[in-house]
Amino acid sequence: MILTLHKIYKPSLNLSSWVRILLKKITDIKELKLMANTIRQDIIKMLAEAKSGHTAGALGMADMFTGLFFNAMDLDPKNVDWEGRDYFVLSNGHICAVLYAAMANAGYFPREELMTFRKLGSRLQGHPHRKMLPGLETTSGPLGCGLSQAAGMAYAFKHDKKPNKVFCFLGDGELQEGNIWEGMMFAAKHKLDNLICAVDRNYIQIDGNTEDVMPLDPYDKKCQAFNWNTITIDGNDMKEIVETFKKAKENKGKPLMIIARTVACKGICDIEGDCGWHGKPPTPEEAVDMLKELQQTRKTLEAKK
């Protein structure tokens, strides 16, 4: 991990906190795509090793996590309690394989530990638990509760006149929870423009297509009616992701909902968009094929200028 001294934050009496060693941001789109590929490979290995877990959302959101962790957020993985950090809340905790893979690659913990995912004694619980893994901002899994927790943090930062941003990733199925809409009203009332949410709009949930199960569209208009800013993007286009997060950090006046159109299982051609993979891991044989495909994608990517 390459670390760099690049930001001075809030001088205090403790000299060591004058200068933070922050995670180096990757600005090159090709490098970011390569990181997303690494994360996808890690996800496949983790799920195959665990013999359980959630494949579709984790693969689909790999580009968004890469853009967020390696380009957008100010983080210090070696000092997770650094007060100046950007905060990240994963609301749909079941896709945590992608969160753990992003965190390991960012240097929060050794990559080898990824293979302990979902096993007895592991810090990488099946759904993330804050008290077990330093760097997690909350515990999640029961759906629909992340947005409000992120809003609570954003409210406290506004209250204390602190500059921190709070990012929150959501699944689209969990938008059916009432708690989400309660949180949206709260964030809008308090004009929490330091709250940046992004929904994984892949249109799948366990029982099928979101629009069949319980329609959410026109979701952007619903957000706007709740007094939120919205941006709809291709959540698998790295350039668009990076540009969107850059704009998001300048968001003013209202909370922001990024509607990230993603493809479930993105990166594995045969299963892209298949809701059957929501909560299913690859078998060892499937994992071998998937890793081959991802390695081929990597070679093609590396060959490009």
Added chain:
Amino acid sequence: MNLNNLKGLNKELHLEFSDKRIPTRKGYGDMLVELGKTNKDIMVLCADLTESTQVHMFRDAYPKQFVEMGVAEQNLITIAGGLAHVGKIPFISSYAMFCPGRCWEQVRTIAGYNESNIKVIGAHSGISVGPDGATHQALEDIATMRVIPGMVVIVPVDYEQTRQATKAIAAHKGPCYMRFAREKTPVITTPKTPFEIGKAQLIKDGDDIALIGAGPFFYECLQAAMKLQEEGINALVLNLHTIKPIDKDAIVSAAKKCGCVVTVEEHQVMGGLGSAVAEVLGEHYPTPMRFIGIQDRYGESGPPDDLIKHFKCSTDDIIKAAEELMKRK
């Protein structure tokens, strides 16, 4: 009835029996205002029940530390989760039926499992809520809160004890639940009465029958003890203000002295204070017991005093249970 004539009263508790009656919830509101003077991390959140839960005084004194949540209990606890994560001490107030009643899973995951420093305050618990009826009479909250690992559960006995308990849970790092009833409650403790989370108060010593209770119904225990005293029965009376962590020593000691125990609570007898006492005694000192409380049914509308008799939780019901139980010794 002059409770000052009770024999075996614990002088170290500096109790005073008078006609003074104040709702316990006012002790919460008053202490929050005191705490807010110096503790700027305290934030009070309320779901459209500001005056009922007595946090209007805090709102007026420190408007920047008060957050009106509207009618949204799931949001009440989840916003508090975010606030607690960045160093605030959120006190969230609603009727017990709605918080923690409606948002139990969020309380379990975000306050409990997440070990967040959130104080959940349930007002208007028990049948003494009266005319509003069963929909508003929380009778299950002690059970649903005490099964959450790490959750402190407190049922203060009166106004003064609520003040002290509010101060204690503010200082305690971790999730806490505190419940109140609606009605004015006789004040028996004083500012000199010590209060410690997890330390039950032996109000009156005795050796014939142990009466263990908490909250506003506790006064019925004292009245029962007085009447039993007139019959020549010497009751021990224990104020179990903290249901969790439970004071095992005090409970076992009371059972050893008396050989039988009556528990009294404004709650379902399944899973509440009585069950908690039975869990302790079943394991450490099996003792015959009777459970005064709501017997696996819902509350209903009516004047509080009539409801207490209707649901067989009155002084006379305690006496009857005690007399029957003593025959089994």
